Amino acid sequence: MIMKYSRQRECIIRYLESTTEHPTADTVYSYVRQEFPRISLGTVYRNLNLLTEVGEIKKITAPDGADRFDADKSRHYHVLCTSCGKVSDMMIDDSKINDFHRLAEENYSGTISAHSILFYGTCRDCEIKKTQTN
């Protein structure tokens, strides 16, 4: 995959690396538009897909609405807050993840190459809010 430098792509990466918000393509678009007012959504999608293909970022598919993107390449999982919709990170010990992966392989007749997990729950902020209202 040959990939030329582009200022737009650079800006998209910079943004994704600076945030922990797991933005959607549309949110990325809004942000990058501050610097490149004429950028198009199509360009944003093309770059997000390109970056996903080369492994520079990760695509998070949630059952509701648009995909989200994450430039954090460390091994971690995501928690979707069913109250506010935010996606936050969860770190699990590598060895434990490996154990789980192995367990999956043992229970499957084919080959397992990867897995993606989405946890559902309530984030800390929403829990605090709930306590205050009660």
Place this chain on the structure above:
Amino acid sequence: MIMKYSRQRECIIRYLESTTEHPTADTVYSYVRQEFPRISLGTVYRNLNLLTEVGEIKKITAPDGADRFDADKSRHYHVLCTSCGKVSDMMIDDSKINDFHRLAEENYSGTISAHSILFYGTCRDCEIKKTQTN
């Protein structure tokens, strides 16, 4: 949620319970149309969503294309074959799943209520095909 009987819904459930193919809404539509030629895709979607809400079936969200549906209510996971696109089932011991769930809770500041996992890999059939071609 009040739900009246309908022959169309009955047919959808019957189909989902008879297959292990994890069909998409469109596939369900094609099938049910054999019995109800005038059924509309909208009705299929409305019923699939209704059944998902009451927990009668499960919706499987994959990063590629349409959602799939599964009437198998036993606790199990799904493997998406990156070669043929088929989704197959994987059973993991309940106690192991509970361990993993607990592990996740320990590593998160909020509350975890559920999780969905999608494994990626190569299904048995595709592995066999690969061996034969080499």
Place this chain on the structure above:
DNA sequence: GTCTATGCAAAGAGTTTGCAGATGT
């Protein structure tokens, strides 16, 4: 009789794509 479900068609959200021109190397 009343409320839910249906068929139809139109609309909606999210994403992809064809094209001509601009940009990177």
Place this chain on the structure above:
DNA sequence: ACATCTGCAAACTCTTTGCATAGAC
């Protein structure tokens, strides 16, 4: 110079929705 990237707009896929009628209870 040539290949990639961009902006624009149109198209596409999947899903939802408004409405009038049919069906369940």
